[in-house]
Amino acid sequence: MLQSFSCSKVELLERLGRTPRSCNVRLLRRRRLAPEHSTSRALVLARNARSMVNVLISRHIERAPAFMPILLMFITYRCNLQCRMCGVCERAAPGPPQKEITLEECKAVLDSAERLRTTLMLVSGGEALVRPEVVFEMIRYGAERGIATHLCTNGILLTEETVQQLRASGVKTVSVSLDSDEKAIHDSLRGPGVYEAAVAGISHLRTLAPEVQVGINYTLSSVNFRNMDRFVRFAESLGVHQLKFAPIHTNLLHKNKDIEHFGDLLFRAEQLPDLEREVKRLIDALRRSRLTTSSPDFLSQIPALYRGAPRFRCYAGYAACTINPYGIATPCTDMDGTLSVRERSLDEIWRSEEYHALRRQVAHCKCSCWDALYSELSLKLRPLALLKNGLRIWRELGFYFGKPM
Incomplete structure (x- = not known):
């Protein structure tokens, strides 16, 4: 052009x-005839490379990036489950219920995201699919603007009808929470019948939407850290394309949860040697697997989270922006803020001094986090990691825009 x-x-x-x-x-x-015809995947990946160079430079000199590669949209804190390790439902502010972001407000955010050259939107909750009046149209609207959508879900609402609607909307990737290949363990964490519903949801995605890339998100805790290498084979048998692991947290989206309700899921000091051995076995299994997955650097340092947080240069607020269900924009899910997309456009907020002040807070953050988004993304953006693992990172990035490279 x-x-x-x-x-x-x-x-x-x-x-x-x-x-x-x-x-x-x-x-x-x-x-445009359909979302997949709008922009070639190679062109999207090239644009991402350009944006990430801008992000790296901006983070180094501590200035606002010109681009915003990734948008995180938490469209609700409501959920149809009460998972033991999750504190999202406790995120709702006390007092009268707040008004969740509307479809029209989501569209305005996506218009801003297009101006900021965003190419990837992560949609989550709570459970995003409890808002069908928003999620399908928002995905379609983003696809028309060259923004691929990755949907995170617990899987129990992935009926045949829902999967067909997701496919029609143009969703690129869907990740389902699954924490064990044993029904009893998964259901003890997330609720009776959830295992079978999640596995059925994955099956519906693979059968009814074969062009949609499917992933599994595995939350690692003291009750399911053994035999993770076996779970790799199980994930492959389900036909998924990606398998991501993340340790249980007491902050980020879960900081408002009473630790008495899930303290037994946290690792004790005497369990850490066993955890290290299991993680090594997992890394070996993943190296032999066809699945795109968490990086060895990320996985190998999971035990360190429980001895004192691993340190890294965080790119929250530089590579991505978070919008909560009430329209508040912050660099990270662990941060509170007052900058609302209901009052100012997202691109104005992104370039504002107020938002940049939040970025400076990120630079001095001492939080103990090791999540599959910001922590792992930040590890991958280290110059040495880019030189050493550039081809693998490129392939993993391709997952979010179609078939892996």
Whole structure:
């Protein structure tokens, strides 16, 4: 499309923070037949590479990035489960119920995200599928703007009808929470019958939406850390494409949960040597697997979380922005804030001094976190990791935009 512009005009547009793509967006949308026809996966990945270079430089010199590669949309804290390790339901503020972000407000956020060259949106909750009036149309609206959607779900609402609606909306990837290949263990953590419903949901995705990439999110705790290498084979047998692991946390989305309700799930000091051995077995199994998965650097340091948080340069607020169900924008799910997309556009917030002050808080953060998003993303953005594992990272990134590279 650059050929349709003179060089001088391209330069002028870029000075104004625009590109030929944004000028021709109406023409591009008229040409769209379906979300998958809008932009080639290679072009999307190239744009991500450009954005991540901008993010790396911006983080190093502590300035606001020009781009926002990833958008996290938590569209509700409501959930149809009461999982033992999860504190999301406790996130709701005391007092009268707050009004959740509306579909039109989500669309306005996505318009801003398009201007910020966002290419990936993660939609979660709570359980995002308890808001069907929002989630399907939001995914479709994002797809029309070149933004791929990754949906996180507990899986029990993945009926045949829901999967067909997700496919029609243009969702690229869906990850289902599954914490064991043993029904009794999974249901003890998430509730009776949840294991069978989650496995059935995965089956519906693979059968009815074969072009959608499917992942499993495994929350690691003291009751399910053994035989994780066996779970790798189980995940492969389900036909999924990705398997991610993350340790149980007492902060991030779960900081409001009373530890008395899940303290027995945390690792005790005497369990850590066994945990280290199990993690090594898991890493070996994953190296032999076809699945895209958590990096060895991330997995190997999980035991360190319980001895004192591993230190790393965090890219929260640089590579991604979080929007909570009430429209508040922050760099990280562990942070509170007052910057509302109901009062200002997301692109204005992203470039504001107030948001940059939150980024500076991230730079001095002492929180103990080791999550599958910010912590692992930050590990992958280390220069040495990019040089050492660039091809694998490229392949993993491809999962979110179609078939892995």
